[in-house]
Amino acid sequence: MGTEIERKFLVKGDEWRSLGVAEIYRQGYIANYNGRTVRVRVVGNQGYLTIKGLTTGSSRAEFEYKIPVEDAQELLETLCDRPLIEKTRYKILMGDLIWEVDEFSGENQGLILAEVELETEDQNIDIPHWIAEEVTSDPRYYNVNLVKNPFKP
Amino acid sequence: MGTEIERKFLVKGDEWRSLGVAEIYRQGYIANYNGRTVRVRVVGNQGYLTIKGLTTGSSRAEFEYKIPVEDAQELLETLCDRPLIEKTRYKILMGDLIWEVDEFSGENQGLILAEVELETEDQNIDIPHWIAEEVTSDPRYYNVNLVKNPFKP
Numbered sequence: 436m437g438t439e440i441e442r443k444f445l446v447k448g449d450e451w452r453s454l455g456v457a458e459i460y461r462q463g464y465i466a467n468y469n470g471r472t473v474r475v476r477v478v479g480n481q482g483y484l485t486i487k488g489l490t491t492g493s494s495r496a497e498f499e500y501k502i503p504v505e506d507a508q509e510l511l512e513t514l515c516d517r518p519l520i521e522k523t524r525y526k527i528l529m530g531d532l533i534w535e536v537d538e539f540s541g542e543n544q545g546l547i548l549a550e551v552e553l554e555t556e557d558q559n560i561d562i563p564h565w566i567a568e569e570v571t572s573d574p575r576y577y578n579v580n581l582v583k584n585p586f587k588p
Numbered sequence: 589m590g591t592e593i594e595r596k597f598l599v600k601g602d603e604w605r606s607l608g609v610a611e612i613y614r615q616g617y618i619a620n621y622n623g624r625t626v627r628v629r630v631v632g633n634q635g636y637l638t639i640k641g642l643t644t645g646s647s648r649a650e651f652e653y654k655i656p657v658e659d660a661q662e663l664l665e666t667l668c669d670r671p672l673i674e675k676t677r678y679k680i681l682m683g684d685l686i687w688e689v690d691e692f693s694g695e696n697q698g699l700i701l702a703e704v705e706l707e708t709e710d711q712n713i714d715i716p717h718w719i720a721e722e723v724t725s726d727p728r729y730y731n732v733n734l735v736k737n738p739f740k741p
Binding site for chain 2: 465466467468469471473484486488496498500502506509510513514516
């Protein structure tokens with residue numbers, strides 16, 4: 436297993452868009468239960484099944500497994516809460532960190548979030564100038580909560 | 589994915605015990621949410637992650653994946669509801685059907701259940717004479733419910 440340590444931010448301007456490589460992410464939640472989430476994701480021709488524990492600070496237990504894309508599609512269609520989350524993820528390398536900027540579509544159109552995964556909770560990071568307010572601890576921006584309460588700009 | 593079609597029964601006597609090959613099963617539930625369950629199981633040196641949909645009649649969508657046993661142990665210890673389910677499963681071949689007899693220990697000690705997996709809901713089966721009452725539709729005997737409401741003989 437891993438522990439995911441992650442900080443999350445809002446984004447300003449448009450410059451980030453030209454810095455990254457974009458891929459479409461489609462995901463849904465089989466369960467959001469006792470602080471645990473079970474997520475299905477499709478990226479390209481690969482499916483993923485991901486279990487996460489309760490978030491404490493910016494850390495969270497995470498177990499991720501590759502699954503056949505056909506299974507993932509079927510799980511999304513038949514066993515996930517509505518609406519599904521659809522977003523374009525831009526991966527941007529800055530120094531030795533990978534920033535992931537998610538531009539949401541569908542029900543959450545208009546929302547853009549940047550995430551960066553860290554080695555330790557107190558790791559110093561250089562914040563790119565296209566990064567705005569930090570929202571790491573704001574549950575409104577958890578993807579699982581964007582299902583029931585989509586973002587309204 | 590598969591559809592699991594299964595009938596479940598109580599058991600009488602002790603004869604079944606000598607007919608099967610026994611293995612220890614340890615399992616728990618990460619989620620029991622909107623009729624979907626996410627189960628972790630350890631059998632021998634193998635871990636399994638299993639997602640099941642709502643039961644209709646004796647059928648249920650089922651997606652099962654092998655995962656490393658170390659992950660499964662950690663999921664059982666840290667992300668599953670208490671108590672865990674512990675049972676010895678006897679697999680018994682009768683004709684072309686495999687009967688699975690589960691003898692529960694731990695919180696559900698005293699409970700013995702037999703299950704048989706079918707190809708179709710209306711498949712004719714020969715019922716062994718050590719099989720008693722059918723409990724397919726009785727939610728008290730769903731393993732996920734035996735976590736919160738253990739069997740009391």
